[in-house]
Amino acid sequence: MFSRILIANRGEIALRIIRACREMGVESVAVYSEADKNSPYLDLADEKVCIGPAVCAKSYLNIPAIMTAAEITDVEAIHPGYGLLAENAHFAQICKDSGIKFIGPSVEAMQMLGDKVEARKLARRAKAPVVPGSDGIIDDENEALKMAAKIGYPVLIKATAGGGGRGMRVAHNEISFRSAFNTARAEAEACFGNPHVYLEKYILEPRHVEVQIMADDYGNAIHFYERDCTVQRRHQKMIEESPSPSLDEHLREKLCNAALRIIKEANYSNAATVEFILDKDMNFYFIEVNTRIQVEHPVTEMVTGHDLIKWQLKLAAGEKIHLSQRDIHHNGVAIECRINAENPDNDFSPSPGPITKYIAPGGYGVRIDTPIHQGWVVSPHYDSMIAKIIVHQPTRAEAIATMKRALSEFTIEPIKTTIPACLKILSHNLFIENDFDTSFVEKNL
Numbered sequence: 001m002f003s004r005i006l007i008a009n010r011g012e013i014a015l016r017i018i019r020a021c022r023e024m025g026v027e028s029v030a031v032y033s034e035a036d037k038n039s040p041y042l043d044l045a046d047e048k049v050c051i052g053p054a055v056c057a058k059s060y061l062n063i064p065a066i067m068t069a070a071e072i073t074d075v076e077a078i079h080p081g082y083g084l085l086a087e088n089a090h091f092a093q094i095c096k097d098s099g100i101k102f103i104g105p106s107v108e109a110m111q112m113l114g115d116k117v118e119a120r121k122l123a124r125r126a127k128a129p130v131v132p133g134s135d136g137i138i139d140d141e142n143e144a145l146k147m148a149a150k151i152g153y154p155v156l157i158k159a160t161a162g163g164g165g166r167g168m169r170v171a172h173n174e175i176s177f178r179s180a181f182n183t184a185r186a187e188a189e190a191c192f193g194n195p196h197v198y199l200e201k202y203i204l205e206p207r208h209v210e211v212q213i214m215a216d217d218y219g220n221a222i223h224f225y226e227r228d229c230t231v232q233r234r235h236q237k238m239i240e241e242s243p244s245p246s247l248d249e250h251l252r253e254k255l256c257n258a259a260l261r262i263i264k265e266a267n268y269s270n271a272a273t274v275e276f277i278l279d280k281d282m283n284f285y286f287i288e289v290n291t292r293i294q295v296e297h298p299v300t301e302m303v304t305g306h307d308l309i310k311w312q313l314k315l316a317a318g319e320k321i322h323l324s325q326r327d328i329h330h331n332g333v334a335i336e337c338r339i340n341a342e343n344p345d346n347d348f349s350p351s352p353g354p355i356t357k358y359i360a361p362g363g364y365g366v367r368i369d370t371p372i373h374q375g376w377v378v379s380p381h382y383d384s385m386i387a388k389i390i391v392h393q394p395t396r397a398e399a400i401a402t403m404k405r406a407l408s409e410f411t412i413e414p415i416k417t418t419i420p421a422c423l424k425i426l427s428h429n430l431f432i433e434n435d436f437d438t439s440f441v442e443k444n445l
Helices: 011-024 040-044 063-072 089-097 107-114 116-125 141-151 174-192 249-265 297-304 308-316 396-409 419-427 440-444
Strands: 004-007 027-033 047-052 077-079 155-163 166-171 197-201 207-215 221-233 236-242 270-278 284-290 333-340 357-359 366-369 385-393 411-413
Touching (some): 011 040, 011 366, 077 308, 107 116, 141 155, 221 297, 249 270, 333 419, 419 440
Parallel strands (some): 004 027, 027 047
Antiparallel strands (some): 155 197, 207 221
């Protein structure tokens, strides 16, 4: 096991990793920007290093500054968390070249799976179903129009290097396609420095389900079952739950086994999430692989009883998976709500500023993952998610009831948050009856 690691991230996930390290006897080094210098969670790390000003490009995305911090603090490994540099193959390569272990997959696996077109090809080799679409990149508008007509409208234009809903547009006819095609390419270039896109058939009224995988360096991989992430806005997840209320045991087994085949085909190691969509007839299709730990990993931890961050550290240190698939069980139901500093009544616009009143909920089955406190200032420079609330109960109905109770206790003022939006969703008959798809928020909120 490592003796000391650096955490190349901030906020909630940095605190989550610090806690796992402390329990494992691993020293942690936290990096921070000038905007985060007064964050109390930094004091829980064994050492902290300022890496630049508030702007992400000059701090949390500043690879030279992070590597300098790693060298002066003499760490053996770097945990990237999620977001920021977590899926940056260039950063992973620099870590490798510097003799510092990147806590994640190999550079080769990250590059292959980070390219959506190559990932689709790999999924086909693994005999996993993929959404009908183009076989490769389509950069010519006229060729793209021909392919769209062949696939059949509506179609989804997706950036090959995309994520988080960026570089993604839906077109319902030829007229809207021309505008959407160019907009998706421009957004992909701006966000990822890569304008390449491909086409997929747009699945109407889909469910979004993903499988958590852990794999070691010796060809072993196991799944920790699935999460349902269907409640989204603008392709950004809001509420996640496990197990998915849409799957029976037969479909669950097929889905999880398909995810395992994809990961093994990629010669993958460490944590991965294999994402699928389900159509109205419960056919599932591969979408992509996220080569990192996910924001919503706590729901999996609650229903399986496994600490996924500790798993990441063990596997990165070269440990072999000592469990078989039959040793992994899922018990009860877990639901997670992401709490963002946004105003749901104003199109979810950002709501930065100081928090002068903070009261966290508690009680049986309630977990809060957050770095914030009374006096915390929500910065406009970073992602708006400020907390995650997770509940675990024997049944879905009980989990919904506990989450509603906990959210009603959760006070974060005077900034606006998504707490009221989450309460509306959880109280909606369609959510309670499990009769919704990824357009639920746009249609009903």
